Amino acid sequence: MVNPRPKARARPGGFANVVGFDDAPFPRTHRGDVAVFGAVYADARLAGVLRTHVRRDGRNATEQLAATLTASKFREHVQCVLLQGIALAGFNVVDLSALHARLELPVLVVARRAPNLRAIERALLEHVPGGARKWALIERAGPMEPCGEVFIQRAGLSLAEARATVLRHSREGNVPEPLRVAHLIAGGVTDGESRGRA
Numbered sequence: 001m002v003n004p005r006p007k008a009r010a011r012p013g014g015f016a017n018v019v020g021f022d023d024a025p026f027p028r029t030h031r032g033d034v035a036v037f038g039a040v041y042a043d044a045r046l047a048g049v050l051r052t053h054v055r056r057d058g059r060n061a062t063e064q065l066a067a068t069l070t071a072s073k074f075r076e077h078v079q080c081v082l083l084q085g086i087a088l089a090g091f092n093v094v095d096l097s098a099l100h101a102r103l104e105l106p107v108l109v110v111a112r113r114a115p116n117l118r119a120i121e122r123a124l125l126e127h128v129p130g131g132a133r134k135w136a137l138i139e140r141a142g143p144m145e146p147c148g149e150v151f152i153q154r155a156g157l158s159l160a161e162a163r164a165t166v167l168r169h170s171r172e173g174n175v176p177e178p179l180r181v182a183h184l185i186a187g188g189v190t191d192g193e194s195r196g197r198a
Contacts, residue, residue: 034054062095080165
């Protein structure tokens, strides 16, 4: 009988080995797949980069993230998954509970500011195919919680573990380094240079 994977536990200083995912920029008129990059960190060291694709405004983000990490050589190394926002490629919403269950890893969403949920709900229900399902996933993830200088959503870890992990990996501002670097890589590879705020 195969032993179940041990549950990842944060040390007092938070999870050291993490992957941060962010999507690549795309024009407003773009339809189809959007690249997503992951920056894998062994504490303060960039250990590797992952790449996958998700459909713009689609529903495959959860599956693609899980499959990409599971198939990679970094799977046994990673202790926690970081996301910059709950949706990739527009409104391809990640099911936090499902991703946590599939990977048996904590999942932590980080945002600079709390989103305007009323505007998001209106946009999903009025303009996005399958918007009601996507809105249900956002509601199921729970409200964003203040966590120091950022806001978070989480699955599989406590608020204290989340705070410690954010602090451990925040070096150039308030966003954890794995997310900042994933953002820079996504912009640089797609547009030839990184743009916007990292």
